[in-house]
Amino acid sequence: MTEYSRLKTSRSAAIKANLDYPIIDTDVHTNDFTPALEDYIAKYGGSKLVDELRKAEASRLNSKSNGKDWYQQTPEERQYNRTIRSPWWARVTRNTLDLATYTLPELFYERQAEQGSDYSVLFxxxxxxxxxxxxxxRQALQRAVNHYHADLYRKYSDRLTPVAGIPMGNPQEAVEELEFAVKTLGLKVANIPGGVKRPIKAIADKYPADQYPEIAKYASYIDFYGLDSEYDYDPFWAKAVELGVPITTHYGSQGWTGRSSISNYMNNHIGHFADGSQAFAKALFFGGVTKRFPQLRVAMLEGGADWGAHVYIHLVDRFSKRSLKGLQNYNPDNANSDELFVLFERxxxxxxxxxxLSKEELTKSVLGSSFNRHSRSPVGSELEDFAAAGIETIEDIRDRWVNSFFFGSESDDRTIAAAFNDKANPLGVKINAIYSSDVGHWDVPDLTDPLAESWDLVQEGVISEADFKAYVFHNPYKFYTQANPDFFKGTAVESKVPTPQVDKSLVVA
Incomplete structure (x- = not known):
């Protein structure tokens, strides 16, 4: 391997050599060598599972209308069908060494030092x-894919660990696959889709999908599990806590309103992971998931960390106005008809x-011109959006947003400064930004660059050295070990940090 090594010229390796703590990369994307994967799946579950994989992969990568994907359609057909522009050229090719590295576990393992990482979580x-x-x-194929990755990377487990993909169509299948992945395969991190598309029943009943596939394609909503779901996903969150599994997601929003250009991929791409993850995280927060499961640790990757600070700030702002106490400022019953009439007279x-008009008629008329015109006033639990989350103070918001969530930020993302801005963030907190190189995707043309790019942010004054340490080590370490104190046992990280202590305040009796 020495003829391929650029260790001596890697800026990241040079920076790493001067640090007294390990580097934990929470987001590395690897390629599967398709012939080997398909052979494994065929032996695992027969040719039908291979066919399912091929169809599922093709469906995931291409937006189709009338059986033709974007690249098969004419401009006129794209306009007529409003076919969303699909991504293209998403893998590094010119850098052939990196292309091979993403595909060959042994090569990636040997290049960890060149990358400047001690431990990487693989997707x-x-x-x-x-x-x-x-x-x-679906379940059989997911189990086969997870089993393949567990077998492929097992001998490199001191520095590399692949995630377990968990289908979330319903809580039962999610629990079953999580248990199999952890108890049978020994996998330690779960990767879930941040939402599941479901049919709108009122439309599906009138226009069945098998008869009206084009209507079914659009007549849907996204279930984010925590709020307004058709299912109770608490058994899954409980199982994740019981097994000590941190939950991750790369959930995007390409195709949503504002991200549905039929011609421009960048228009659809910029910010889409942040928007998708925000919808998922808010559903867990407002649905009370982070209240009921304070030990649950969830990381949203590829969307940056600034949106985590943005939502946190606005949660605090809005709670001050829309709590039960604050809502009394807008209660129509609290309008003073006498005073209003006097002011109108003057x-x-x-x-x-x-x-x-009489005093009562005047008050009703004025209130009716605002946002208070409804068939009836909301009552009881309809009044408070923060009720299920159990928010009584802004400290509760901190505990159920800041403590529970971690935000994957790529190495050259300067918006990370918002996460560490404890002057702007309520209660002087810093958001849990975690180092997520995104190695393996088009935005990282050289895998030896990310750590050095993150250090550039220190040199440019975007973040401090203490923030850098939190970003590349402390926050990732906290994410994994708060879910599972033994997460790094037997790894290259274990000997470089103190034995983690369990925060007893987070233990559910």
Whole structure:
């Protein structure tokens, strides 16, 4: 391997040599060598599972209308069908060494030092492809894919660990696959889709999918599990806590309103991971998942960390206005009809002359011109959006947003400064930004660059050295070990850090 090594010229390796703590990369994308994967799956579950994988992968990568994907359609057909522009050229090719590195576990393992990393969590590109398979084969295919990755990387486990893909079509299958992945395969991190598309029943009943496939394609909504779901996903969150599994997701929003250009991939791409992850995280927060499961640790990857600070700030701002106490400022019953009438007599007498009204009629008219015109006033639990989350103070928001969530930020993302801005973030907190190189995707043309690019942010004054340490070590370490104190046992990280202590305040009796 020495003829390929650039260790001596790697800026990241040079920076790493001067650090007294390990580097934990939470987001590395590897390629599966397709012939080997398909052979494994065929032996595992027969040719039908291979066919399912191929169909699911093709469906995931291409937006189709009338059986033709974007690249098969003419500009006129794209306009007519509003076919969303699909990504293209998403893998590094000119850098052939890196192309091979993403595909060959032994080569990637040997280049860890060159990359400047001590430990990497791997997201093989096929890991969630089974989520798009048919319902009858989805679990079997997911199990086969997870088993393949567990076997492929097992001997490199001191520095590399692949995630387990978990289908989330319903809580039962999610629990079953999580248990199999952890107890049978020994996998330690779960990767889930941040939402599941489901049919709108009122439309599906009238226009069945088998008869009206084009209508079914659009007449859907996204279930984010925590809020307004058709299922109770608490058994899955409970199982993740019981097994000590940190949950991760790369959930995007390409195709959503504002991200549905039929011609421009970048228009659809910029910010889409942040928007998709935000929808997922808010559902867990407002649905009370982070309240009921304070030990649950969830990381949203590839979207940056600034949106985590943005939402946290606005949660605090809005709670001050929309808590039960704050809502009384807007309760129609609290409007003073006498005072309102006096003010109209003094400053709006012309209105009353043209439209003579009683005090009660005047108040009703004024309130009706605002956002209070409804068939009835909300009552009970309808009043408070923060009720299920159990928010009584802004400290509760901190505990159920900041403590529970971690935000994958790529190495050259300067917006990370917002995560560490404890002057702007309420209660002086810093958001849990975690080092997510995104190695293996088009935005990293050289895998030896990311750590050095992150250090550039220190030199440019975007973040401090303490923030850098939190980003590349402390926050990732906290994410994994708060879920599972033994996460790094037997790894290259174990000997470089103190034995983790369990925070007893987070233990559920």
């Amino acid at each position: 093989p590109n096929n890991v969630l492809a089974p989520a798009g398979a048919s319902k009858e084969n 400053f709006g007498s012309e209105f009353l002359q043209e439209h003579p």
